[in-house]
Amino acid sequence: MPELPEVETIKRGLSTKIISKIITDVEVLYPKSFWGKKEVVLNQKVLDVKRRAKVIAIILKNGYSLLFHLKMTGQLIYRDQTSQIAGGHPSDDWYTDLPNKTTAIVFTFNDQSKLFFNDMRKFGWCKVLPQKELEEVFENDYGPEPFSKDFNASYLQKIAKKTPNKKIKQFLTDQKNVAGIGNIYVDELLYDAKILPTRKVLEVTDIEWRGIVESAKKVLELGIKYGGTTDSDYLNVEGKKGEMQNYLKVYRQTGKSCPKGECKAKITRTVVGGRGTHYCPACQK
């Protein structure tokens, strides 16, 4: 799925579009993607849109919420009459006519605007959850948000002791350790922090943990600034691509010269924990 910057971009976009609207219809085109009863959310007003880690919650007036996980290829795309007319098909930013064959769920609001949940690979889901369960998921399933005070060197050092032999890349992409970091941004932040993805967490020093915290914030902030990374499937709420892929330093840059230039090394690809992993063999130790 999209990672934290992509999900945050969607969350911000959705907030401006659907807060205070009422859900008047829910069409489930792919039942395996929708968990729960749609009657519960019908005729409910949207009070808020929240993000935690890589999930998005639409909070409804009756206390229930719609929780989305986009996994690898999920999309949440909003359309209304104005956007349709203004957009037409002026550029390839407009994904396609909706719904399309990847559309799993269509929400309609009281002003006839629509929210499409698309998911080519069908890994993602939308769950109807009562408030209490949503709170439990938010509290129990995920570690601290990278932009919170709880995400700091001493915290990381403490939990690293539980899995001393884990590789730093796998450690940082474990959502229970830190929320929202995935395969793109972990490669980017480790390059920024000059640490090899294969380093065991036991061997990471205090100074390096501090560097990891700083680099994580820096890289994720940049991702949000550029509206996320579009490799193939990610689109924001308005159906537009992100720009962060133009600023990636190592992810999918295999064979290119290290952007720092001085080391003359080439970005190398390996596999760590079953995931494609990109790094500079000279700069990262």
Place this chain on the structure above:
DNA sequence: CTATCTGTTCTGAC
């Protein structure tokens, strides 16, 4: 055509 890749995460085997 075959093999391998892909932004995620859960499960079951060892």
Place this chain on the structure above:
DNA sequence: TGTCAGAACAGATA
């Protein structure tokens, strides 16, 4: 309990 392959699925790419 830790680690790892495989699964859920649908493509694109070499």
